[in-house]
Each structure stands twice: as structure tokens, then as C-alpha cells.
Amino acid sequence: MIGNEKSREFAEETGVQGSILAVTLFLKKAYQEAFVGASVKLVKKKLIQAVSWVAKWASSAGFQLSPSKSKFTHICGHNYRISKTPIYIDDKRIPKRKTIRILGVTIDRKLSFNQHCDGVKRDCLSRINLLKCIAGRHANANRDVRMNVCNAFVNSRLTYGLELTILGIRTLLDKFAPTYHRAIRTTSGLLPSTPADAACAEGGKLPFRFYIKNTICHRLIGFANRTAGSDREGFLLVEANRLHRETIDLELPHISKIHWCGTRDWNRTPMEIDSTVKSKHKAGSNPAAIRKTVVELLRTKYANHTVRYSDGSLALGRKRLPHISPPATLQSDHPIAVLTDSASVVAALESERPMHPGIQQIFEDARPDTAFVWIPGHSGIPGNEKADQLSGSGRLMEFYTKRVPADDIKAWTTKMLKDRWAKEWYTTGQDNSRVYVLRKIKADIKKWEDPRGHRDQQVVSRLRTGHTAFAYNMSRGDFKSTKIRGLLMTSLEASGAPLETMSRSYS
Incomplete structure (x- = not known):
């Protein structure tokens, strides 16, 4: 309905394919437990029964299954032979295939994903050729922009379906690493003879063996962050922890789950945010004037409020709690005024889509009469200085929150892998003569500032790595x-x- 006018009604007779609710509606209608069995023969028998049941159900529910578009395959890590008994839908035989492509991922019998990796490599090679077009000799070409295009155009294809292809992680490491490093060389204007580690260190990028592990951890964290009601360990969590242990000898901490997705409730009372101090004083103002404004604000506007100062600290990616209780859950007979020097917290409280679980918890638990007041840090305000001191002392305590927000774990994971890569680069560069040229002038993995212009950046990068056009053409006999x-x-x-x-x- 638009205004007082109603649209005409149409009968949908061809299913919900193409609708945004197609997958949700189908799963709701077709949800059923999977069949399992202790032997191949029993599984085959149950499979035939399941297909027959699905065909009958589809007919009664208004769906029409196409036998020619259906496929089946036998997935097994052993060399068991599946019986040759055919499977039918409406007396039409379902074709058997050695591999099946589902949502862009090619699944083979032993879940090695060899054919999937080969197809992705061919696709990425054409994409890398397109990258060469934007990595040409343009006067104002910026390598950071080219790297962003490479991430969106090539790396996203390499890591597509990683939640499933992680089962063949060794195949991914062997087959995708050359393509990933080739894309970095192309983007940086380096020659094919440039060692992969040197190209990554010169461009400030993680090698593929670290990049894939970081991506796996981020995918897991994002999934666990939005999955409420279950703490069981899936294969994705087990694999991510295994890769994390073998790389940095640590496991991922428990992930704090968000309370809701999307915008906050429209009928929820918005938080009272007081920015009086921010509006009166600019950055670098006299601390004495700031303290005077805060004292006057507490004496007048918040004279009848219970005043609490809040602060926190972050170390090793785990939140340490201060000695005082969380301000949103304090009990008081008077309204509460929370003074904090965290501008990011205040901005998150004003956001229409707060995704931090701690901020969402404040929305759930905070009293309607709670006011949040932003004050500058390190301005000599007694309450703020005490809160900062207590929060800092938490770094000496072995007391952590039980769960850590996803964004903090992602940042910590990236930092730990970068530290491990930096240590490996520093050590390997001393023993490997191929990368020693760059290692002599660049002992860290941070990206250096590029000169202006693509040609200058290309020349400098090649000189740093010791692989220039003259040496490359001589070595290959050109x-x-x-x-x-x-x-x-x-x-x-x-x-x-x-x-x-x-x-x-x-x-």
C-alpha cells in the first residue's frame, strides 16, 4: 500500500528464486536432520530414502525438482567404493559426478580442493593481467590505491569460500601462494625474479602463509561474534586455533557475542550525551580552564547526580577491567553522571548502529536517567586521573574479562602475526642471500613511503630488492x-x- 492505494495481487507460481528471502524461506520449509550411518551401504540406503522423501515433500509443498540439474557425488577420505545403484527423482536418474560446484566452490571426493584451486588460479591470472593496466606508467599512480584494488580484485577471490576450503589448507598454501605473491609484484612494479619475501617486505604486506591464517582467524571471529546461543567448537574454530598455535603458540581468546545486528530499536530512548566541555574548549586548551568548566558543570547541572568516572586499558588484545564497577550497572538512588575521556565510546553511544557488544550492553542495562559526559584526558581532573591510575594498574593483574570483543581480537591477531613475520624476516634475511639485498637496508617489515610517481616508485623498489631490468634480462639470457x-x-x-x-x- 502507498497512501490509500493498494497494489494488485499476483500469484507466485515459479518459486522464490531471485527473492532476497529465497534461501531463508526454503531452509525454513525444508529443514530436516541429516542422515548418518556406520557403513557405506547403510548411508547409500538412507540417501535413496532421503531423496525419495525430498521429492515427495517438494511435490506437496509446491516445488519442482529437476533431475537433470541435480547431481550427487561420494565424498570420503578413504578408498571405499560406492555401490552402482542409481538414484532417481520421478523415475529419472540423477547423474553422478566426481566433483560438484556449489556456490562457486568445487568440491571433490577427498576434500582436497585441487580442482577448485586450479580454477581459481586461472581466474586470478586474468585478473592480474588487468592489474597491469592500472599499474602502468601513470604520473600520479599511487601504490596504496593499487594494493587496495589488488585486495578487492585478486585476494578476495583467493579467499572466497575459505570457511569450507580450510579443510584443504595445505593445498591452498601450495597453490595460491605463487598467485598471491605475483599479484604483489605486479602491483609494486617488481620483476618476476624478485623473491616473494622480499616483495612482501618491500610493499609492507604479509606473505601468503601469514595472510591466509590472518584471514581465517578474522572469518572465524566474525562468524562467532554473530552466532549466539552456542559455544560448541566447530571445525573452523579448531582449525583456526591449530594454525594460531603453530604460528605464535597461542590460542584465540573467547569471543564476546553481539546482542543484535543492525540499527537499535526505534522506540529506545536515546542516550543523554553531554558535550559541553568539547564545545567550549578546543584541542590543546589550558588544563586549568578545562578543570574550571568541569567543576562548574558538576556544581550546577549535575549537583543531584551520582558522579562516576570511567576508564579502561587494553593489553595483549584482552580487556582488563578497572577496579570500579561498570558505570551502566551502578546502583544509586539518584541519577548517574558518567564522566569519560574516551571520545570513541561517546561516538558509539550516539551511533544508530552500535556493533560493539559492550556498547550494546550499556543500551540494555543503562538507566534512562544516566548521562554520559565527555571530558579531556590528562587535564588534571582528580576523578579522571584516579580512574586512569586504577585502569592502568589492571595491566599488572591477571584478571581478564571472560570474553573479548571481536574487533579487539582481530587487531591482536593481526599484530601477533605481523610480529612473527617481522622476526622471521629479520632472521631469514641474514641467511638467505636472495633477500639479503633488501635486508641490508630494511630490517623491518613496515612499508616505506613511496616517491611521487609510479616510475620513481618502481625504480626505487627494484633497486631496494636488487632485481632490476638489466640483471633480470641478463640472468634469463635475453x-x-x-x-x-x-x-x-x-x-x-x-x-x-x-x-x-x-x-x-x-x-
Whole structure:
């Protein structure tokens, strides 16, 4: 209905394919427990029964299954042979396939994902060729922009379906690493002979062996963050913890779950945010004037309020609690005024889509008469200084919150993997002569500031890694370049060597 006018009604006879609710409606209608069995023969028998049941149910529910579009395969880590008994839908045989492609992921019998990786590699090679077009000799080309395009265009394809392909993590590491590093070389303007570790260190990127582990952890954290009502360990969590242990010898902490997704309730009373101090004083104002404003505010506007100061600290990716209770749950006979120097917390309280579980908990528990007042930090306000001191002392305590917000765990995971990569780069660079050229002038993995212009950045990057066009063409025996041939001939003729010596020298 729009205004007082109603639209006409139409009968939907071809299903809900294409609708935004298609998957949800189908799963709600078709949900059923999976069949399991102790032997291949029993599983095959139950499979035939399940297909027959689904066909009958679909007919009664108004769905129409297509036998020609249906497929089945036998997934098993052992070499068991499945019986040759065919499976039918409405007396039409379902074709059997060695692999099945579902939502862009090719699944094979042993879940090795070899064919999936081969197909993704072919797709990414064409995408890398397109990257060369934007990595050309443009005067104002920026490598950061090209890296962002590479992440969206190539890396996203490499990690698509990672929640399932993680079962073949070894195959992914072996087959996708060359493609990933090739994309980094192309984006940075480096030559194919540049070592992968040197290319990553020069561009400030994680090597694929660290990048894939970081992506797996982030996928898991994002999934667990939104999955309420169950704490059982799925294979994704088990695999992520295994990779984390073998890399940094630590497991992921427990993840705090969000209370809701999307915008907050429209009928919820908005938080009272007081920005009086911020409006009166700019950054770098006199601390004495700030203290005077805060004292006057507490004496007048919040004279009848119970005043509490709040602060917190973050260490090793785990939230440490201060000695005082969380301000939103304090009991008082008077209205509560919470003074905090965290501008991010105040901004999150004003947001229409707060996704931090702690902020959502404040919305759930805070009293309607609670006011949040922002004050500058390190301004000599006694209550704020005491809260900061108590919060800082939490770093010396072995008391953590039971669960950590997802954003904090993601930042901690990335930091730990980067530290591990930095240590490996520092150690390996001393023993590996191929990357020692860059290691001599760059002992860390941080990205250096690029010169302006793509050509200058390309030249500097090649010089840093020690792989230039001249050395690359010489090493592969390319004598077609007139410029290189001219330089070589001029140098050898100046030395007085005969032609046969020049030929042997070039060889």
C-alpha cells in the first residue's frame, strides 16, 4: 500500500528464486536432520530414502525438482567404493559426478580442493593481467590505491569460500601462494625474479602463509561474534586455533557475542550525551580552564547526580577491567553522571548502529536517567586521573574479562602475526642471500613511503630488492634488448677483449 492505494495481487507460481528471502524461506520449509550411518551401504540406503522423501515433500509443498540439474557425488577420505545403484527423482536418474560446484566452490571426493584451486588460479591470472593496466606508467599512480584494488580484485577471490576450503589448507598454501605473491609484484612494479619475501617486505604486506591464517582467524571471529546461543567448537574454530598455535603458540581468546545486528530499536530512548566541555574548549586548551568548566558543570547541572568516572586499558588484545564497577550497572538512588575521556565510546553511544557488544550492553542495562559526559584526558581532573591510575594498574593483574570483543581480537591477531613475520624476516634475511639485498637496508617489515610517481616508485623498489631490468634480462639470457646489448658491447670493447671472449663473457 502507498497512501490509500493498494497494489494488485499476483500469484507466485515459479518459486522464490531471485527473492532476497529465497534461501531463508526454503531452509525454513525444508529443514530436516541429516542422515548418518556406520557403513557405506547403510548411508547409500538412507540417501535413496532421503531423496525419495525430498521429492515427495517438494511435490506437496509446491516445488519442482529437476533431475537433470541435480547431481550427487561420494565424498570420503578413504578408498571405499560406492555401490552402482542409481538414484532417481520421478523415475529419472540423477547423474553422478566426481566433483560438484556449489556456490562457486568445487568440491571433490577427498576434500582436497585441487580442482577448485586450479580454477581459481586461472581466474586470478586474468585478473592480474588487468592489474597491469592500472599499474602502468601513470604520473600520479599511487601504490596504496593499487594494493587496495589488488585486495578487492585478486585476494578476495583467493579467499572466497575459505570457511569450507580450510579443510584443504595445505593445498591452498601450495597453490595460491605463487598467485598471491605475483599479484604483489605486479602491483609494486617488481620483476618476476624478485623473491616473494622480499616483495612482501618491500610493499609492507604479509606473505601468503601469514595472510591466509590472518584471514581465517578474522572469518572465524566474525562468524562467532554473530552466532549466539552456542559455544560448541566447530571445525573452523579448531582449525583456526591449530594454525594460531603453530604460528605464535597461542590460542584465540573467547569471543564476546553481539546482542543484535543492525540499527537499535526505534522506540529506545536515546542516550543523554553531554558535550559541553568539547564545545567550549578546543584541542590543546589550558588544563586549568578545562578543570574550571568541569567543576562548574558538576556544581550546577549535575549537583543531584551520582558522579562516576570511567576508564579502561587494553593489553595483549584482552580487556582488563578497572577496579570500579561498570558505570551502566551502578546502583544509586539518584541519577548517574558518567564522566569519560574516551571520545570513541561517546561516538558509539550516539551511533544508530552500535556493533560493539559492550556498547550494546550499556543500551540494555543503562538507566534512562544516566548521562554520559565527555571530558579531556590528562587535564588534571582528580576523578579522571584516579580512574586512569586504577585502569592502568589492571595491566599488572591477571584478571581478564571472560570474553573479548571481536574487533579487539582481530587487531591482536593481526599484530601477533605481523610480529612473527617481522622476526622471521629479520632472521631469514641474514641467511638467505636472495633477500639479503633488501635486508641490508630494511630490517623491518613496515612499508616505506613511496616517491611521487609510479616510475620513481618502481625504480626505487627494484633497486631496494636488487632485481632490476638489466640483471633480470641478463640472468634469463635475453640478448634482444638493443639498449642492453649496446651497453654490454661498449663495456667489453673498452676492455680490449676479442669477440670470442665477449661471446664467452656474455654466456
